[in-house]
Amino acid sequence: MVLSPVIGKLLHKRVVLASASPRRREILSQAGLRFEVVPSRFKEKLDKAAFPTPYAYAIETAKQKALEVASRMHQKDLRAPDVVIGADTIVTIGGLILEKPADKQDAYRMLSRLNGKEHSVFTGVAIIHCCSEDGQLDTDVCEFHEETTVKFSELSEDLLWEYIDSGEPMDKAGGYGIQALGGMLVECVHGDFLNVVGFPLNHFCKKLVELYCPPRREDVQRVKHESIPPVDTFEIASDTAQGDEGCGPSRAGVDGHTGQAPAGPQGPDTNGLVENPPPFPSDLLDLIDGFKASKALFTACKLKVFDVLKEEGPLKAVDVARKINASVCGTGRLLDVCVALGLLEKTDTGYRNTRLASRHLASEGVCSLHGFVAYNDEHAWTVFTDLESAVRQGPRAAAGSPAEDPSQSRDRRLRFMRAMHGLAQLTARQVATAFDLSRFTSACDLGGCTGALARELAREYPRLKVTVFDLPEVIEHVSSFHPEGRQPERLRFVPGDFFKDDLPDAQLYVLSRILHDWADDRVHELLSRVSRSCKPGGGLLVVETALDERRAARASLPAALNALVRTQGRERSLAEYRSLLGQHGFREVQVAQAGDRLDVVLGTRASSAP
């Protein structure tokens, strides 16, 4: 059986599942894992607002559940189990995290929110390796998450209540169980089904491969000579399970530093006790290799691989090579790497796009990030090559955001607009719905570029008239981003410079991804102009990827470096944005998340001048 070698890596260890969930127990025991169940006593009460993303919250909760069990067992026997597994499943919609309903009304609120819409289910998983030495517990945490999207049908009130009265929702995140009656509510699922049920078994097995079957020596050699790293699959584990040194007993330990065979799970140390070697540093190696994966993705996009396969796939490598005018050997390698990166699938009839690639990497389509990829390949890649000098010398003395740099060529500006358009389209809905903005009847998106967010605001709030205010050289190109023709009636574009010209009248001003491009003095100048134009009771909506020291916001770190190499701007924390709004006369400042990467801050203009 193909999978048994992966799960078999845990057979000689004392494994504990730190969960009371009957679903998790069933999934893992059906996969052949032998384990004890010790439900965690960790109270799931972490502050959700302190996490950059919903999955970071789920991962931390999973980790705390597992650590609580590890430390309780260690205190009891002075010897913790070898491995403790914790998991936490949450449902997210519109930036809200839904856990288990408190009562029937709560279940109703949750299910009504999900009704007719698509939502995400995240499970955070922590695999904790424990080591008890001299009475001390030492732990090594391997963590990951999996996302599955689920779409509910349009359901009647009666049906929702009938479902709630069945009692099924009460012990399940989001108030439904897809594996039972709740399956009837679901129109479609994209991703790992078992992840919704509470445990992402496939991803878990891949992690076990990373942890217990590090790449074979010859693969490591190959990485040195080739630009593309090999990618672990279950087959690596099964291919090598019969004594192959890549995964056999002598390598069952996971010491990636020395390359020597450590005392494995069956290898007693001199005291006759079993030692747990540290886990293989897979995440670190992934980080080191990360740039190769980015470049492979950039190149496949540039060569229009995803467009060709979207239109004509599945195709063999030789046919793709002919269509993109490239060598067969080079194309074959690139396609295989894209398969390993989860962008393509390889079938008997050839390569074809995954849904992700067709949706985001082909050049056409509302969710296309093709322009953003091209911008990163052509511009950011070059600029980042010089990161070292930016770090040594401090931020570049550039003129401002690329859209506003007068020295920019028309082509470069268009490329930048295309990149921003793709990103804004992707996040517009989440931003527009992060707060209820229905009290406003007019809005002005300052530096609103192609109007992607403005259109979504107009769509979401039927009474709202939206003005996009941006530089004339930006507005000039707007029509090419909306080929379907006329702009909606409640949307208009006004050319101007928000540092020099009068701002259009509006009840709500929007600054989306603008402030991080500017140094503090310019930010104050802009905010005081907005504050002067905004009438008491009006609003200011700031959209940024905020930095926050409490959370190692993985998503916000590249943005912090962007500011260093590109402009005089900088990323700021949520506390700084709150304080900036306060200093410029905005009160009742609220913060919300829009998806994984964006924070939205809304302030109301006070009646007294700042």
Ligand SMILES: Cc1cn([C@H]2C[C@H](O)[C@@H](COP(=O)(O)OP(=O)(O)OP(=O)(O)O)O2)c(=O)[nH]c1=O
């Ligand atoms: C969305 C969904 C969730 N669930 C379950 C999985 C989880 O058991 C539960 C989410 O709650 P969790 O807090 O993740 O898990 P739990 O309280 O059941 O167990 P423990 O904390 O001890 O690990 O919801 C389903 O069974 N089906 C579904 O379709």
